[in-house]
Amino acid sequence: MPKQVDYEDRRGRIAEAVCHLIARSGMESVSLRDVAAEAGVSMGAVQRCFRTKDEMLQFALEGISDRIGERARSRIEASGTPESALTLLDQTLSALALLEPEDRTEAQVWGAFVARAAVSDDLATVLRDTYAKLHDLLVWLLDYGGSTGELRPGLDTQAEARTLLALTEGLTSQVLVGHQTGEGARGLLRGYVKGLRR
Amino acid sequence: MPKQVDYEDRRGRIAEAVCHLIARSGMESVSLRDVAAEAGVSMGAVQRCFRTKDEMLQFALEGISDRIGERARSRIEASGTPESALTLLDQTLSALALLEPEDRTEAQVWGAFVARAAVSDDLATVLRDTYAKLHDLLVWLLDYGGSTGELRPGLDTQAEARTLLALTEGLTSQVLVGHQTGEGARGLLRGYVKGLRR
16 A cells, blocks of 8 residues: 555654754744645645644654653663663653753754643643653653662652653753753752662 | 833733733744734834844743742742741742642743743743742752751752752643643642651
8 A cells, every 4th residue: 555655654754844843943933834845745735644733743742752752662671781770760761851962853842842732632632641651651660670679668659750750851841941951960860860779 | 201111011011912822822823913912002012112022022931930930939038937948948849830720821831931942042041040040049948948957968959959940840841731730749849848858
């Protein structure tokens, strides 16, 4: 079904164009005309792929959410020392906070989506789903750390996961506007995780 | 100088109109025409008050930053039990995280500004200044808690202030999109502050 493949490929290219536009000049710059030009397709093609702007944004956000989740999981699976829950936790949090210079575009796009989700129920639904999955991932890591004896016994892993997810979210914003450096934010996360040790 | 007063008053009304528009339909909706209509002034009047859209946004953000800072400080000054640093810290963090239902508009506007600051150096400068002031306020509160003996001795108050500010920032976003309730976020902050006790 080559037609189907083309369609999915085109949707992906359009989502990528949306992210580039947001990172370059903000969510306000995402017009049908500019998206079409950036993706190298006609305006009609964009309209055939997405009925509304919010549907297009939602698809782009799902792509970013998947990538962030995938990256965190693959880092965990690729870890050579699966016994160290603390190392995994530290690496996962750094990945989620989008602290590397090459993560800047994704951090910008994420922030733009969070802002827009405040006035778009559809986007808010995607974000809540993403937060829920990331929360579960952090709870799993914290429970794992409890089972290996690396973390303090009796930790409220649900509350810790909520704190850690909010902390990474805040750091993403603060690094983006230059209140903290990526290095400083990473040190802060590491310090927090150290405080959970047995 | 009644003319000067009128001018400042008009700038204030325009900034308020900008915030209403952002809260209603996002930063994308802030056009010269809509701002003028919302503020009840002519488009020419808006242009005489602000040369560019970013100058207008910057002024609106400064207003919000001032209000958030003022509210935190006045809560501290109005406190009947100035000896309880922990209570002050708890109240201040709740205020900064904009957790009350009536804070929703401000939280939306704040999020929109953070997102736009990623592509606007002028706005990023205002945000960094705000973060720096809030950081100093939190360091002061933490040092005060140390001096009253309520907090654990030897706390790294600079690092704790950075963690707390990022945590409140993240909670603001997560409450806004409905991942956490205001009540849940308040509980989380309270739990964190409890962990700092001697």
